[in-house]
Amino acid sequence: MAKSIVIITGASSGIGMEFALQIDAHLRKTDEIWLIARNRQKLKTLASQMRNNARILTMDITVGAQIDRLRDMLAEEHCRIRMLVNSAGYGIIGDVAELRLQEQTGMVQLNCEALTAVTRCCLPYMSRGSRIIQMASSAAFVAQPGFAVYAATKAYVDSFSLALRQELKERKIYVTSVCPGPVDTPFFDMAEKHGSTLSVKKLTLVSPEQVVQKALRDSCHKRTRSVCSLPIQAFEALCKVLPHTLITAVIRWLQG
Numbered sequence: 001m002a003k004s005i006v007i008i009t010g011a012s013s014g015i016g017m018e019f020a021l022q023i024d025a026h027l028r029k030t031d032e033i034w035l036i037a038r039n040r041q042k043l044k045t046l047a048s049q050m051r052n053n054a055r056i057l058t059m060d061i062t063v064g065a066q067i068d069r070l071r072d073m074l075a076e077e078h079c080r081i082r083m084l085v086n087s088a089g090y091g092i093i094g095d096v097a098e099l100r101l102q103e104q105t106g107m108v109q110l111n112c113e114a115l116t117a118v119t120r121c122c123l124p125y126m127s128r129g130s131r132i133i134q135m136a137s138s139a140a141f142v143a144q145p146g147f148a149v150y151a152a153t154k155a156y157v158d159s160f161s162l163a164l165r166q167e168l169k170e171r172k173i174y175v176t177s178v179c180p181g182p183v184d185t186p187f188f189d190m191a192e193k194h195g196s197t198l199s200v201k202k203l204t205l206v207s208p209e210q211v212v213q214k215a216l217r218d219s220c221h222k223r224t225r226s227v228c229s230l231p232i233q234a235f236e237a238l239c240k241v242l243p244h245t246l247i248t249a250v251i252r253w254l255q256g
């Protein structure tokens with residue numbers, strides 16, 4: 001019989017770690033939860049707190065050979081993936097002309113390319129009732145001066161998820177794009193290394209527990225998008241009606 005597994009990328013920190021803990025607490029009849037990130041020690045500490053069997057996969061998912069390794073493991077172990085959570089990602093605040101090129105292309109490599117590669121690699125092992133949760137962001141709703149590449153990568157994740165959802169509809173595999181505003185995690189250690197988040201944004205800060213609770217509920221209800229808090233739901237609605245040239249001008253003006 002196929003082994004029933006859950007795969008979580010970015011499990012060593014923040015939202016990914018919270019997904020691991022909540023899935024571990026609530027999902028029954030799972031043989032293993034596969035935890036992916038680069039920091040082995042953090043994954044070991046997380047695994048020690050879980051009651052399900054956790055498999056630690058120390059991987060840099062931007063490296064092609066590591067994706068090949070994941071593909072081989074899935075094939076060798078006759079896995080059925082019940083749930084895939086793609087949470088690995090980073091953002092760096094700063095203007096395009098000021099940030100180093102590698103900082104910016106790195107966001108594209110991790111947030112877009114690696115997420116696509118992990119998803120593609122998992123699809124053959126998913127079947128009726130399997131679920132995919134992709135960590136996008138409210139930055140996907142509109143272009144963001146001062147956070148341009150990150151917002152563009154998250155628009156990719158949201159768009160990719162919506163299209164994939166339609167492609168997988170007949171196989172009854174459900175894809176949910178998770179679009180929170182600022183979440184209280186170590187994300188900002190990296191994001192703010194050259195510039196700071198708008199204080200108006202920080203007013204909407206939520207906890208990873210809230211984001212993950214809502215995301216798991218929305219995924220369970222087969223919803224397309226999961227948007228955690230009222231202010232961010234209002235922002236999503238505004239982005240649907242107001243011209244994006246106006247919103248981007250206001251964002252730039254707020255940056256002073």
Ligand SMILES: NC(=O)c1ccc[n+]([C@@H]2O[C@H](COP(=O)([O-])OP(=O)(O)OC[C@H]3O[C@@H](n4cnc5c(N)ncnc54)[C@H](OP(=O)(O)O)[C@@H]3O)[C@@H](O)[C@H]2O)c1
Pocket residue numbers: 009010011012013014015016036037038039040042059060061062086087088089090091110135136137138179180181182183184185186187188
């Ligand atoms: N926090 C927010 O305000 C916020 C808001 C909206 C959306 N998001 C999105 O939510 C997701 C999770 O963010 P977070 O807040 O949990 O950030 P975080 O605490 O910094 O976690 C990021 C995770 O990604 C992993 N990671 C980074 N590079 C990797 C690589 N090359 N290969 C494998 N894993 C890698 C990190 O683990 P290692 O360093 O151990 O590899 C870590 O586990 C991201 O996609 C982010 O864009 C965050």
